[in-house]
Amino acid sequence: MAELPSADLRGTSPDRVRDALRDGDPLPGGRGFAGRLADPPDRDGPVLVRDVLGRQPLFAEREAIGGDSAAATDRAPTDPDAWSFDRAALDDPERVPAGSVASASGVDRVWTLPVGPPAEPEAAQAAVDAAVDDALGGLADESGGPDGPGRLAVAFSGGVDSGLVAAGAPDAPCYVAGFEGCHDVAAAREAAAAMDRELRVVEITHEELLRAVRAVAGVTGRRNPMDLAIAVPLYLAAEAAAADGVDRLAVGQGADELFGGYSKVVEPATDDRVDADTVRGARTETVRTLPAQLERDVLALRAAGVEPVAPLLDDRVVSAALALPGELLASDGERKVALRRAAAGRVPESVRTADKKAVQYGTYVSRELDRLARRAGFKRRMDDHVGRYLEDLLPGD
Structure with missing residues (x-):
């Protein structure tokens, strides 16, 4: 029986991701993956992984993954409350980059799309x-x-x-x-x-x-x-x-x-x-x-x-x-x-x-968004009139 994804990993099995890490294979089969891998090869602890095309969304708290914050933190992105498949579940979500591994030691790009000459x-x-x-x-x-x-x-x-x-x-x-x-x-x-x-x-x-x-x-x-x-x-x-x-x-x-x-x-x-x-x-x-x-x-x-x-x-x-x-x-x-x-x-x-x-x-x-924007007073002569309308319509951050 094929191994199923774990609760912490979406899209494929832990074994397939471990093999992809070991082999450096960006396209190991399936339709993408993301999540927490408890026992990655050649690493000291758990990591977050996301496939090369980002087909499964994955987020971590900005302070845990680095983001643009200069504040030092001991928080690891793999801590249970520091990552999620749902950005709304986090206080300050930062996406885990596609093709990357994130751990307590930082974020590493480990997979890139294959580049080669065209086939006949x-x-x-x-x-x-x-x-x-x-x-x-x-x-x-x-x-x-x-x-x-x-x-x-x-x-x-x-x-x-x-x-x-x-x-x-x-x-x-x-x-x-x-x-x-x-x-x-x-x-x-x-x-x-x-x-x-x-x-x-x-x-x-x-x-x-x-x-x-x-x-x-x-x-x-x-x-x-x-x-x-x-x-x-x-x-x-x-x-x-x-x-x-x-x-x-x-x-x-x-x-x-x-x-x-x-x-x-x-x-x-x-x-x-x-x-x-x-x-x-x-x-x-x-x-x-x-x-x-x-x-x-x-x-x-x-x-x-x-x-x-x-x-x-x-x-x-x-x-x-x-x-x-x-x-x-x-x-x-x-x-x-x-x-x-x-x-x-x-x-x-x-x-x-x-x-x-x-x-x-x-x-x-x-x-129709353009039409609603103009009805609300955001005329086309304004720069980015639909964008301004949406900023007015949507709640603040």
Whole structure:
């Protein structure tokens, strides 16, 4: 029988983390991990660990982990009251950096993402195909059935990422949240019809938007318009799923970053949003944003009452994606080339080739936050008018 995660460690078993530390392996299998490891190899005492992509959030008191405080302290980050998976459980939380080990002696970066030359296109595509097959293959088994505990649902926006995830869990209901008339709801309806899937539409109102903004800001500590506009639709979809008895929500997170889904990756040499001048280099920059993004999304989903399941962030998929040549990331205006090819035969052609809007725009959440800000007197001529509105709306620190 496979060893299960301990109460102090989420995502994988202590043995797998010990092996990853011993071998220096940044992608040891699974979908990430974080927590307290009681008996790490070659160390004198317990440590906190967090995987290389930060797929599991982990926090420690700032004074225990160092932070920006100059005050001396004898407190260790592994003390029972000095760390948590939930930032709200701590007085002054500081995130444990992705890929790091934290102990009484400090914080050490021990894992970094593998960097190497690209694989040959044919072999690279075959590796992605196999990795996606493996990652999605066991997803249906995780649902626990339509009525029992462990029920799984899918966050569904009609694009190739969520379409692939939904294809891996054919009996799971699908959920989408957005304002009336928005792109994501329309796309999800079309894709669900093409895939013959049950879809629940969660219609966002201004009242629900403001309630969710406060909730998400409270659990994530994020107060800026971009983070809140991204997390709020996910939170509301997850909340509706939890109310229907779902306790795990499968998501397509990571696909855009790993597979070249952003427009800035297509022509990086002429795009001032990235420093790199190659497609692979620009993709690497987007991958490095994942720890901060995933922390936000995981905390929001857990606050809504579900545990996220992210099969496209499986180590096998990550490893295959990192080896892709630029032409299989973005080419001739097409993005996520390798992932779309892997989706052939799994999802309808209309879903495989669907053009996806960023969630904050596709759901109209950014548009409606702007509208509420202007109604409250924060006009567009003001610098960061939505950000100022949110600071006025949200309680102080």
